[in-house]
């Protein structure tokens with residue numbers, strides 16, 4: 001059992017029991033030169049992941065990173081684990097094959113907003129729906145970086161890019177709401193430059209049994225610099241990050257503001273002083289999905305106060321385990337497969 | 353009444369009726385009784401594309417054809433000698449294919465005004481002379497079935513539904529088929545539903561006795577067992593043989609099979625077959641789309657399982673991207689393409705061989721893949737094992753090109769001895785291969801790279817679609833390295849030719865002027881047509897390609913050894929294009945793209961034209 005630091009103990013997703021972490025960041029760092037643009041948010045995420053993996057107690061030999069195409073896709077090469085850098089958008093499908101074939105492995109997917117939500121949207125939603133035991137880290141920088149700056153499915157309306165010189169007329173996805181809509185069993189959001197929060201969320205994602213979806217706001221300082229400044233940067237971040245913690249009232253902005261239940265049951269952002277204390281929402285990751293869904297919609301994007309942390313965490317049957325169980329059941333019921341018998345099944349006749 | 357018995361060498365029967373009439377089942381059961389009797393046989397089911405086409409219309413006709421004989425049968429037959437037509441639409445749809453003077457058995461009760469109209473008849477073909485050239489038996493199948501089942505207290509609808517068993521009983525009597533095979537099957541199928549079982553048995557027996565007792569039928573026919581190699585046989589359809597072959601390959605390799613697929617006609621059969629075999633450790637996954645299915649299979653292979661995906665043409669288009677990745681990753685994987693008629697949705701339930709060039713070249717960049725093509729339903733078993741063997745030994749994706757005809761058709765199969773199946777050694781990497789280092793792209797004598805599965809201590813490595821440095825597998829954008837890797841990937845596939853048997857040629861006198869070269873499901877037609885022209889004293893040679901890429905080492909010698917080469921295909925001449933381009937021979941193409949097999953008489957005529 002692992003203490004998830006959120007007040008309750010549990011989860012046997014990817015964290016083996018009773019393992020003492022004797023590994024270090026170095027054990028997870030490959031010899032490949034890291035080639036993202038200087039200043040890219042990906043560096044911080046890589047450092048956090050490499051730094052946090054040893055505490056999971058899973059050997060790098062039993063860990064697989066799978067990625068797609070985009071700047072995030074390179075992540076795989078920098079981890080000294082097993083890894084596959086697949087094709088655009090297909091990482092969740094590749095990882096489904098790996099995690100289902102080998103439930104003993106710790107399987108991670110690193111993807112981006114274009115990779116996961118545009119070309120790979122179908123694979124993402126189905127991996128989450130099936131609840132495959134994979135940990136999906138989606139770096140959301142709200143832009144296409146590797147192809148040099150086109151708008152992405154999370155770019156805001158009106159976004160001016162090379163492919164939208166007059167502004168984008170596309171409505172963006174709300175990735176958290178999308179994941180919740182698939183009935184994903186673990187949905188969270190964190191920030192690239194908040195090492196502590198990022199690590200905490202990763203820890204919970206890893207401990208979760210089944211599919212974990214973690215959106216990481218990631219600054220692309222070349223093509224979309226400052227997209228998350230309101231939340232990331234020091235002075236204003238304090239005022240605009242709405243940190244979700246299970247079992248606690250949702251307060252932010254140095255406890256001056258809160259999320260409360262307004263008229264006709266809608267969630268609103270309000271000054272603590274302006275609302276009745278019993279209308280302040282207490283976060284519940286295991287409760288009804290409607291709360292998580294409402295929290296996902298409290299802002300229209302990272303240009304307003306926005307929720308970060310774990311939105312939802314529930315238990316559901318895990319896909320690979322269910323498949324293994326069927327194989328076991330079939331073997332018990334029908335006996336272990338006998339090839340000779342199989343080939344001789346049905347009506348046969350003998351010619352002598 | 354006493355009947356005369358007439359001996360026949362071969363018979364072609366076509367059962368046709370409305371989709372809801374159970375004609376596939378009837379054909380299937382007749383086939384099994386025929387197989388058990390020891391006749392050689394070949395079958396061809398022919399279903400409508402619509403699941404529920406309007407009842408009684410020509411679009412809704414479902415048919416099943418079987419040829420059985422006391423000699424070697426190579427095709428389901430060109431023209432039925434006997435047509436069983438359960439309604440006017442079936443008669444209308446099938447009459448043209450029946451041999452002139454052939455036998456037509458109709459369910460007379462179905463020839464009522466409303467059904468005639470639905471079938472598009474303006475007058476009753478049973479009365480207006482349409483069938484003058486045929487021997488027609490009008491049998492009130494519905495009425496007799498109802499009478500035979502009335503004591504069972506079942507609904508009229510259920511009783512009527514047993515009329516296909518009446519037809520089966522009647523034809524079984526005509527051709528002296530054993531009744532116990534069918535009765536035992538009914539028992540095992542409907543044992544739990546007593547009334548339905550009894551109704552079917554009663555209808556079957558009524559049909560059988562109707563033949564025996566009425567004066568309508570004066571003759572029964574006898575087809576003696578065909579000479580066959582000693583051993584135990586069963587009847588097998590292509591889809592089933594393919595599923596068994598994949599399971600056998602997994603067994604031989606000691607590696608669990610992981611089959612991921614998206615539902616598509618006609619490849620879904622394979623998913624259904626394999627999904628039943630979970631006690632063989634078979635993992636099946638119905639993916640969200642064709643692309644996912646391919647990626648799941650490839651992921652499973654990376655993880656150390658035998659990853660297989662299956663589809664038909666439209667799905668092949670979508671899987672091309674993943675096949676390219678598999679070529680770059682150099683991992684074992686098998687992609688089954690049960691070809692159907694295209695382009696696009698085309699004729700989803702009809703057969704074609706249109707995906708050969710797609711399989712050869714249908715990926716961007718230089719991305720060679722081995723191709724194996726079964727030539728008969730039972731041969732799908734061997735093709736599956738061979739595709740897996742090549743995939744595992746050479747760490748490469750392999751395409752297995754089946755087709756609708758092979759998948760649906762069946763034939764007797766001499767059940768192979770499991771002990772004699774080829775060995776497949778996964779040869780998983782267990783330790784470093786370059787001093788203390790592990791280099792994922794260091795190759796063995798077959799140019800195959802190590803298969804190092806996650807969890808193996810010390811062999812951690814990262815691979816991907818980006819070009820890799822020879823040996824280390826690190827990302828490399830270096831010009832000379834890319835050229836070297838491109839050549840290595842091509843050479844690896846090419847070298848498989850050292851590991852496959854030479855192309856066998858059937859040239860009885862050794863001096864034929866014409867070689868008929870084929871691949872895939874046209875094998876039966878080619879053998880039948882060759883037999884016919886040889887009986888006329890003509891000399892022709894035949895050869896059939898099982899490996900399409902690489903070709904057997906002697907393929908060039910074979911095609912250049914004959915003054916004339918004829919290549920019959922159910923496409924616009926795809927193998928012909930390859931053979932002409934590769935060996936600079938003036939191969940002629942004979943093509944048919946009607947969604948159905950080439951008939952032996954069509955090919956016979958073409959051969960006679962070519963050799964003059």
Ligand code: SF4
Pocket residue numbers: 035036037039040041042071141145146219220221222223
């Ligand atoms: S383009 Fe943007 S996301 Fe990509 S590496 Fe550069 S800064 Fe990072």
